[in-house]
Amino acid sequence: MLSVSALTAMRAHAQEARRAGRRIGFVPTMGALHAGHLALVTAARARSDIVVLSVFVNPLQFGPGEDFARYPRDLQRDTTLAAAGGVDVLWAPSRDAIYPEAPQVTVVPGPAGDRLEGAIRPGHFGGVLTVVLKLFGVVQPDVAVFGRKDFQQAALVRRMVRELNLPIDLVVSPTIREPDGLALSSRNVYLDAVARAAAAALPRALAFGVEAFRSGERNAAALADGARTVLDAERGLTVDYAACVADDLEPQVSADERSVLVVAARAAGTRLIDNVVLGEGLEEDIRVAG
Numbered sequence: 001m002l003s004v005s006a007l008t009a010m011r012a013h014a015q016e017a018r019r020a021g022r023r024i025g026f027v028p029t030m031g032a033l034h035a036g037h038l039a040l041v042t043a044a045r046a047r048s049d050i051v052v053l054s055v056f057v058n059p060l061q062f063g064p065g066e067d068f069a070r071y072p073r074d075l076q077r078d079t080t081l082a083a084a085g086g087v088d089v090l091w092a093p094s095r096d097a098i099y100p101e102a103p104q105v106t107v108v109p110g111p112a113g114d115r116l117e118g119a120i121r122p123g124h125f126g127g128v129l130t131v132v133l134k135l136f137g138v139v140q141p142d143v144a145v146f147g148r149k150d151f152q153q154a155a156l157v158r159r160m161v162r163e164l165n166l167p168i169d170l171v172v173s174p175t176i177r178e179p180d181g182l183a184l185s186s187r188n189v190y191l192d193a194v195a196r197a198a199a200a201a202l203p204r205a206l207a208f209g210v211e212a213f214r215s216g217e218r219n220a221a222a223l224a225d226g227a228r229t230v231l232d233a234e235r236g237l238t239v240d241y242a243a244c245v246a247d248d249l250e251p252q253v254s255a256d257e258r259s260v261l262v263v264a265a266r267a268a269g270t271r272l273i274d275n276v277v278l279g280e281g282l283e284e285d286i287r288v289a290g
């Protein structure tokens, strides 16, 4: 595996690969790698000849008072995991390489970026789309892989790729979960035992919604309320939202197989998000061994 930091080195390497006719797969991350990220690498490998994984904790997507400063960073560990996971090029640019000057040109996600996570974290998705577009501009991948775990992010990147005519195949890969259903996340390291136990209510709330859907419930508000009841019953959680939306994030009155149940809550100050496609259920996701 090649490790690069400089933007010029990354660009040169990608250009060389492209000239050699190799298809480039790209997995953008903020590091603190886990099996969820490595599943994206596997998905990228299956669709390309060379896999680039970026590690960059993007200051632009963190709001004031959020966890930018304490976000887990361990490039040495990430390097070991990436190499073992089949990454060809690990790109870990510095903050100055990505933002040599205060950004004036940024991406506006549109109304879908102001809902759900965007309502709780104003400006978050503008920061996400801006950095993703900047990373795309350097790597110029043929295929980019994102996790379904961050459903709204994936939906907004999909819209950006479509509206800005980016020549990139976007792949959204299933969520990797702990044996009790909790979605893997770099932020799970913040959870102590009590908060960790409370966090398991998120996949339980999603499973409850899926069961209701399978029993015939189609009222989107009722499905969201059911999930919320499960979350509210967990004393260790503060619920941010539970909603049932269309796969393009539009609000829905009546749910269908493609509708997505999304939940967000805080456990002892740590934000957790999760979602499920109602027609698929959590069975479509992959559990790591216990």
Ligand code: AMP
Pocket: 028, 029, 030, 031, 035, 036, 037, 039, 040, 145, 146, 147, 148, 149, 150, 173, 174, 175, 176, 177, 183, 184, 185, 186
């Ligand atoms: P992050 O480093 O948390 O910004 O995530 C980088 C990419 O990994 C994003 O596309 C996430 O959606 C994806 N990802 C994070 N956690 C998981 C998970 N548990 N399963 C699948 N993909 C994930």
